[in-house]
Amino acid sequence: MSTTTTDLDALAAALRAAIGADRVISDRQELRTYECDGLAQYKVIPALVALPADAEQCAAVVRACVAAGTPFVARGSGTGLSGGALPRADGVLVVTSQMRDILEIAPDDERAVVQPGVINLAVTRAATPHGYYYAPDPSSQQICSIGGNVAENSGGAHCLKYGFTTNHVLGVELVTPDGDRVRLGGRAPDAPGYDLLGAFVGSEGTLGIATEVTVRLTRLPESVRTLLAAFETTDEAGAATSAIIAAGVVPAAVEMMDALAIEAAEAAVQCGYPAGAGAVLIVELDGPDPEVAAQFGQVESLCRENGAFEIRIAADDAERALFWKGRKSAFAAVGRISPDYIVQDGVIPRTALSEVLRRIGELSAERGIRVANVFHAGDGNLHPLVLFDAAVEGETVRAEEVSGAILDLCITHGGSITGEHGVGMDKAKYMPRMFTDDDLDTMQLLRCAFDPDGLANPGKVFPTPRLCGEVPGRRKGVHPAQEAGLAEVF
């Protein structure tokens, strides 16, 4: 589909009429502000940006796009790391950051109702005085939005024990890709009908735009205890992690950093991790006092038995925050030790940890590309940081090769190409390595039910353009319907 300047002018006028002139951006310089999300290696200037104030305005924007046959891309804070909110040059970027009201904190229902632009951490801040918090905690929780979390099903360190965003989203109101407003789920569990809410969470903006989100609030734990254990090798730290899980302990978090990640964090935030550590583990337990007291000693022993040469126990919240500061700042911190880097996100079965880390080390040595590892060890969600210098001839390509090889390692070991960052634009090409054509076609059935015209965030998640209405299956060449001018590829 091609959009002409005249078409765009007409669409801009329609959007201004629908939501107000001050909520529509068409100036090229201003549009440039929105040219990428957190994955800055892809840049596309959107044709238009719309900033709806509420759900009805959001629906009006989508209806205008549908009427014009123009694709649209939803974006919250734009912190996504897979290009899921990358704009389309021929499309409208629908920015939900002005829909940022916390509509209700209902501790008696253990629920909060928020608009999609509300910042993740703001929900916890609003719930804490009532004795509750919002458990999913992406590392970007100080800036990422709930709408984005829902779209990407992005988790964080506490997922191991408390589950993922999808386990904490109880209801959404969404604008469907044809501009209808629909409620799925809500305050009570188990709404009758298909679990479209479950299908919507993590669909990366391809099934519509969330305009209101009902989330579960979790009781603040009575007790939290955190330790930092230093090991000489990642193998030892991995073995300690396995031993903790095998002992039947489910920590609130088990996070690992290797020597290079520690070096980066020290350079950035001076977190003072033990000198000479080849790996550190941060293990956090939370829950009722007597349970945490009983299990914390066990965790400490297991770390020592598996080679920890130093264990520090956070004496108070300030010390705990310092332990976490190194971990949470690691992604940004590698900028201190490398001009460029790729944040990879893949998942492996926890038992494959040692083997995969060793192979990553070999890949790194073979290709002359440094890789820092910082990750959620408890659930096998790796975040290799692949370091390179784009100014050096060939390094960018080699870094991308190493990055891709790591994803292949994840798939080979029965894992996933993404644990929390999403597929987006960046990893669509890897989807066929994890799923068959039949698998992907089946997912397309869902997509086409929601979005028969393919206007919602086209080009993301799925590798090959598909046509709604075609018989799923392997296809070569141009589709006959497309050739005959009867259908558009999206």
Place this chain on the structure above:
Amino acid sequence: MPADRTLDRLRAAADVVRTAGEHDTVAGVPARYVAAPRDTGQAAALLRAAAALDLAVAFRGGGTKQDWGSPPRRLDLILDTTALTGVVEHAAGDLITVVRAGTRLDELPATLAGAGQQLALDAPLPGGTVGGAVATNTSGPRRMLYGTVRDLLIGVTLVRADGVVAHAGGKVVKNVAGYDLGKLVTGAYGTLGLITECAFRLHPLPATVAYVSRAVDDLAEAGRLAGTVRAAQLVPTALEVDAPAGGPATVTVLLEGTPAGVTARAAAARRLLGADATAADQPPDGWARCPWRDGDVGLKLTAALSGVPRLLSEARAAADRQNLPLALRGSAGVGVLYAGLPGASDPERVAGLVDALRATTAAVGGHTVVLTAPAPVRDRVDLWGPVHGLELMRRVKQRFDPDARLAPGRFVGGI
């Protein structure tokens, strides 16, 4: 006997087909054939054949919930999963298992306990299969801590209406690649495809358990106590109310953990519930079971948590007005209650009660669904009640099963 060419063609696809017997019915509708595939490949071949023959198909595991949901509009073939059994993989170190759909849920504990692990799904009807639990999204008391099928299912293998085999999710807990089709088929009553394999996350078996119970005179008190327990720092695995018709109600808190931790928390729970609360290491009678028997009326009532006391009181009062003996049991800690009525209850009175329950559950943010009922009641009431997003659901069904051959009419809105 004349040759049955349909039977021959089904047998050509996979020689595991027989003509149906008198018990081969779904919600009272008789089938013509029953097929019991032994693997996903045979199931796919049978569904391809059924598509070519335009046969309407329903799926059956242990058959414990065959009378749940609306009767299918038409039915030719029952695809029986009881030969599709066994644990494909149990990766103890990764806390996951992959299980074939026809495996009985109550056989899994023996398999997994050796590694000190469990699939934390309650089976409200003994003899049900894994696939049946997923297809009907059954849950029990422990959902409060562990979640439901949708939270524990991390990967799924499906055979579509056209016989195409598809996978979604995988074998790792943290995975956001592609659409979560596992959730889509959870609770879909077999209207979108046949589930042949499920990957689940597992949990460690607790070292110690304690059930702390207290009898209460009225249901409002039960609701109030449930709220008190939720607001405390007990982190219960379950928080149940059991209110049999005509008897006193009981509130039970299930605590799991370390020996020292559970002892201390059980003592705290007894203080919260009141002086006459008791602790035991075994569940009370009827724990994790539906409060009805075969042939009865079975209902599912949901509420926002703050609405649980009101729902408990008003449900009982509405039953009293209809002069019906309503048994209530369920998870006060999550807002899901089950209710049972004798199968011989007057359909008009049941319909009156369902209307009243729908009004109450709607007022507290929830729903009333009639899961099962004798034919005279089914004829009189709308089993599913109002459903949000029905138009989108119809569109999903249309894409997955364009010829409406998978359990047509069994699900919400006549899907």
